Amino acid sequence: MDARVGTKMLDSCTILARPDDEERFPTSVCTDCAVRRDSLCGTLTDAELSRLHRLGRRRRLRRGEAFAWAGEESRGCANVLSGILKVSALTADGREQIVGLLYPSDFVGQPFVGSFEFTVTALGDAEICTFRKSDFEGFLSTRNGMTQALLCRTFDTLSDARRRMLLLGRQSASERIADFLLQTFERIGGCSASSNGPVTFDLPLSRGAIADVLGLTIETVSRQMTKLKVAGVIALPGGRAVTILKRDALRRMTDAA
Amino acid sequence: MDARVGTKMLDSCTILARPDDEERFPTSVCTDCAVRRDSLCGTLTDAELSRLHRLGRRRRLRRGEAFAWAGEESRGCANVLSGILKVSALTADGREQIVGLLYPSDFVGQPFVGSFEFTVTALGDAEICTFRKSDFEGFLSTRNGMTQALLCRTFDTLSDARRRMLLLGRQSASERIADFLLQTFERIGGCSASSNGPVTFDLPLSRGAIADVLGLTIETVSRQMTKLKVAGVIALPGGRAVTILKRDALRRMTDAA
DNA sequence: CGGAGAATTGACCTGATTCAAGAACTGTGG
DNA sequence: CCACAGTTCTTGAATCAGGTCAATTCTCCG
Known part of the structure; x- marks a missing residue:
């Protein structure tokens, strides 16, 4: 995965990462990102995307590997590129409830909120595009549009959780x-x-x-x-x-x- | 639509004349609002608050009265001033699951999202401060800070829902x-x-x-x-x-x- | 006081869990 | 290609937590 355009024709998205960017982030290129259109990044213009691009890193998770642990200070956000992750809650004695599933193009993390009380784990091998929380917050702060888009996604996630509450309770x-x-x-x-x-x-x-x-x-x-x-x-x-x-x-x- | 009741209160206190559900309160100004500090409005400066104030209406809900119905196009947002409301989901055959409780200073509604699949009902008599969704969206669009604050609240609500999923499931x-x-x-x-x-x-x-x-x-x-x-x-x-x-x-x- | 809705209590029943045993996959190495 | 070990999945039998149905008993108010 490098910065060449055109392997995957995603309409008009033709940003050219400058060579030095490629060097520094050889594995993190938005132009041929499979979820570019559907992810939170879909709201960005090419110029904005190229700024955000500098903040992201791709990361592979092997089956069972965790991206975040309940209780730990959350330090990252991410977009899911491939694979499926689970968000789960645990009781003290080890009973588990999966409270959310993350598919490609879904967003994980809670910018502006300190703690995250759930564990996020890859169900199979997966790839995610991660950001340091503070970086992402900084980026969001200057783009009301993206904050709004994230708000909408969060409302959707909430509705989904609530629908599932009906399922679990009744x-x-x-x-x-x-x-x-x-x-x-x-x-x-x-x-x-x-x-x-x-x-x-x-x-x-x-x-x-x-x-x-x-x-x-x-x-x-x-x-x-x-x-x-x-x-x-x-x-x-x-x-x-x-x-x-x-x-x-x-x-x-x-x-x- | 809204008949102006012109008893000049502080600034432009325009309040609906429909006596039943939308009553005029002599204290209906944000400055002495009981939840001013804790509600979403707490993020606003006095000047901003006075702008938002013009968009809001106080409304009383009697015990059992609904503010929103599942499935209907959602047309309002509100802050809870007093009383407690329930957010509930229903199965086709009438089983009910309460998926959220709203206490004073809590926010209800989903700006920028079309449909709302849950019913919001007052558990006892309650008072809320309502906004037309489009008005509220317009207001939010010019204040990234408030959008962020709402995002944080929504993350909190989501975490609460997820904690409750563990409770319901396990x-x-x-x-x-x-x-x-x-x-x-x-x-x-x-x-x-x-x-x-x-x-x-x-x-x-x-x-x-x-x-x-x-x-x-x-x-x-x-x-x-x-x-x-x-x-x-x-x-x-x-x-x-x-x-x-x-x-x-x-x-x-x-x-x- | 009396009547209506809300809450408690009891007896019984049932859907889902638990415990236990096999069967079917998956991957590994010979 | 097969044997084997480690999972994961299915199936059965017994149990039990919580639900259902049916009385009472409280509480709140007019």
Whole structure:
């Protein structure tokens, strides 16, 4: 990954990082960033982006590696480039609840806020574009537009968390599973949303992680999946693959009476 | 639309004449606003405040009255002046989960975001200071500082929601109750935090509302309270009053092994 | 005092967890 | 390519925390 333009044609984004910038940050180039358009950076003009670019570093995370630990002074922000990260909360005796999932183009971190009480970990190998918190804050301070964009994202994240609170507090295991399958499909399966035809995709989470998202146990997740399989609503071709056979049936189960 | 009631108060105190929900308050000026310091407005200079003041209206909400409905286009923002509001999510068949509580000085609404999927209702009589969303957005757009302040508040709200996700997904009924009692005391009981001495205060929520916050049923809430009473951890003098007798015992139950 | 809503209490039931055993993958090295 | 070890996933049986249903009992007010 270097600064050559044009490998990936992202419309008009033709900033040329100056050679000395390339040297100093050889692995951090925005022009061919896969999430340029969808990330928070999407709000920036090319000139602004090139300023921000100087503050960022790319970083690889191996499966299981943490980007932030609950309780520690948070010192960084980041955009997710590839892979999926989990944001999780833990009780003193080790029970875990995943309180958020971060997909490519999502933003992590809380500029202007001191502490971050959650742990952020890569579920599989991942790449992120990190900023020192103070740098990022400085940058934000001069761009109301970007602050606004981050505010909007945060509102969305909040709504998502609240929707999940309803799920955790009031929905049955089967409703939770149905919801999870649909949500995950919409997020990663792309929008081959078209009709109701069967769709197959790989779940990006292990059964254990799904349980931690849904506030269930591994066994319950597994049983509910088999139940759906037996009912002919989904198929489980093996591994982490799922085929949604009757999408409308799933949708009906989401909020059932 | 808004009939001007021209009793000249300080500067341009324009207030809606609809007597029912939008009343005129002789003290309806920011200068003697009870939550001036703690609310989002606390970030403003006097000059800015006086500009914002022209955009706001005070409004009384009677117990049970809604400020926003899930699904409807959100058209307002507000600061809570007095009383407590709930933010709640509902399933199709009527199960309810309270996903947030709003106390005086809290901000409600999502500027720059179209839809709001939750219902906001006054738990008891309440007063709020409302703004038309577009007005508020306009105001925010010219003040990066205030946008930042709102961003911080939103991060805090998000952290709170996530903490509650852990509670809903992974904690037992007794842990939930212990947590709720302590949190509520800290929020309303003021910080007579001092020692571990017994403290008495009124719960601002009915048993039913507590159940909807904690993802439990009324009966379970009631049973857990009696259990705590029998154990000598709290006393229930009657009505909605609670006395915390052994605060450290409660604290230990919060996250127990 | 009396009546309505709120809270408590009891008896029973059920959905999800727990504990325990196998089966199916995944990757590694021979 | 296969064997093997370490996971992860599935399935079964027993248990239990919390929910449901059904009475009372409080509390608040007119």
